[in-house]
Amino acid sequence: MTSQGQGAAREQAPVSLYPEIDEAALLRFVYSLESGDTAGLSATRSEEAAEARALLRMGRVRVPGEGGIELAGFLWRHRDGHAHPAIVMPSPWTDLGWLAYAVQGTLFALNGYHVLAYTARGFGQSGGEVEVAGPDDVADGSAALTYLLDQTDETVRGVGFLGDSYGSGISQLVAAHDTRVTAVAALSTWGDLGQAFYENETRHIASVTALLNAAANARLSARTRQVFEDVLAGQNIEQTLQWAEERSPYTHRDQLNQRRVPVFFANAWHETLFPNNQTLRMFNALEGPKRLDFSIGDHSGPEMSGILGLPNRIWQDAHRWLDHHLKGDANGIDKEGQLVSQVMWDSTLEPSATWEDAVGEPHRLYLAGTGAETGDGALTDKPENGWTRTISTGTDTPATVADSIIKAGYAEMAGNPKVYATRDISRSAAGVWAGAPLSQPARLRGTPVLHLNYASSAATSTFIAHLFDVGPDDSAHIITHAPFTRSDGRPGEQLSVRLDLQATGYDVRAGHRLMLVIDTQDPFYADSNGQGATLTVSSPDAHPSYLDVPLA
Incomplete structure (x- = not known):
């Protein structure tokens, strides 16, 4: 990464992973739970607070954690002496900690659960230091469960872990190691932290910077801070990947599979913190009951309205999932298929029995040297080989992942x-290949795969492949993308690369075109191109360059 690019990443304005949360409103709701004073609450929140006070014992607690620390938490417990299922909710990556779950924790409790929400170590009023879902965090989760069981006089019949973002990864890991956990709901989650930080060997500098900024008030351990600094600086990569492996649910999938733990996932198609292919890898590796809800948006956005207490299909499905697997409710969620995806951009919900059933058949589009009407390359049904196209590195183009993490x-x-x-994409700093206008709509379902031949004039290289939906006026929306970095090449070496773009569920209208744009810089990623280097894309007869798009 250039020193200029690294500095830009460090100087990025602070980013909240939960920009829509009204902390004062959540505190006001908690105060009503504790005091009975519902002034200033909506009618719905007032009714929930009054009902909770009538049915439950509630209050802030200090939960004994691993190594003698204490975790801040809030406990909802029934006082009727009957057996109830239990839910433990590790907090998201925010100083708000357990407060983010104030409304949802109450709703779960009113629906018959003992609930404990707690703030992960190193954040807010909890002790310890941030270990990014390390062994101490897993031990904290088990300790929190033990505390909850002790507080409920063993009147528990089934245990679920539910978390959003940071809490979702911790929930999966606790479930893998603690046999008392019988179901999981993981919202905006990850499966492989190494792939999230180093996607195709490309460092996710914007997401790591966002995590650092969001934890500005947290107490990061020296090892955690060193890992984040190493990602930004492009050093100690193998050590970081080893660190990430232990913190990746995918590493511990066998433990989940041995007990066939039911796991519910929710993710966004344009997720920027934990791109969805690594979560899909985890989802597809699970052998027990499972469900994945895909939505339009970015990290934690699709479920945000539910955190605020508004109707929200992600939280509704999480409730239904835990109700079915912990309470035995015959609510039908087990019969709706493993996948429910919200299609961009018409918001249609599509259920599928499995991910494989949702995926379309690959339709091959070859990269041709020139198009019929423009100087751009073309996407065609037949190969046209023998051409080359040279791209200058070092200049960003309007082809970017998004304007910003989360907010976009x-x-x-x-x-x-x-x-x-x-039209504003520089053709000297990017390669552009466009298809003909579609005669009928195209339903992209699955993972587009790019097979690209290129050579760099430098030993190291980076490119970003963007797939766009282009309208008749040449304006476009992004469908999907993926970065690629080669760190061990030789100048002038010809490379044949297979690149899986992030999975998508997208409808392209008739009259629109598909456009592939390959450039060499994006503010989301580290740039490994040499100073003044060029990339030369080609399509030799033996290994033509092409894009496979999954059409359903």
Whole structure:
């Protein structure tokens, strides 16, 4: 990474992973639970607070954690002496800690659960230091469960762990190691932390910077801080991947499979913190009951309205999932298929029995040297080989992943996805290949795969492949993308690369075109291109360059 690029990453403005949360409103709700004073609450929140006070014992608690620390928490417990299922909720990556679950914890409790929400170590009022879902965090989760069981006089019949973002990874890991856990709900989660930080050997500098900024008030352990600094600096990669492996649910999938733990996932198609392919890898590796809800948006955005207490299908499905697997409710969620995806951009919900059933058949589009009407390359049904196209590195183009982490996803959810002016993309700093206008709609379902031949004039190289939906006026929306880095090449070496773009569920309208744009810089990623280097894309007869798009 260039020193200029590294500095830009460090100087990025602070990013909240939960920009829509009203901390004062959540505190006001908690105060009503504790005091009975519902002044200033909506009618719905007032009714919930009054009902909770009538049925439950509630209050802030200090939970004994691993190594003698204490974790801040809030406990909802029934006082009727009957057996109830239990839910433990590790907090997201925010100083709000357990407060983020104040409304949902109450709703679960009113639905018959003992509930304990706690703030992960190193955040807020909890002790210890941030270990990023390390062994101490897993031990904390088990300790929190033990505490909950002790407080409920053993009136528990089934245990679930539920978390959003940071808490979702911890929930999966605790379930893998603690046999008392019988179901999981993991929202905006990860499966392989190494792939999330180093996607195709490309460092995710924007996401790591966002995590650092969001934890500005947290107490990061020396090892955690060193890992984040190493990712930004591009050093100690093998040590970081070893660190990430232990913190990846995918590493511990066998423990979950041995007990066939039911796991519910929720993710966004344009997830920028934990891109969805690594979560899909985890999802597909699970052998027990499982469900994945895909939504329009970015990290934690699709479930945000539920955190605020508004109707939300992600939280509704999480409730139904735990109700079915912990309470035995015959609510039908087990019969709706393993996948429910919200299609961009019409918000249609599509259920599928499995991920494989949802995926379309690959349709091959070859990269051709020139198009019929423009100087751009073409995407064609037949190979046209023998051409080359040279791209200068070092200059960013309007072809970017998004305008910003998190916030761009809210615009997408509101029906205002980023509009790209494809005419403004420099053809010297990017390679552009466009298909003909579609005669009928194209339903992209699955993982587009790019097979690209290129050579770099430098030993190391980076490129980002973007797939766009381009309208008749040449304005575009992004469908999906993926970065690629080669760190051990030789100058001029010809490479044949297979690159899986992030999975997508997207409908392209008739009259629109598919456009592939390959450039060499993006503010989301580290740039490993040499100073003044060029990339030369080609399509030799033996190994033509092509894009496989999954059409359903």
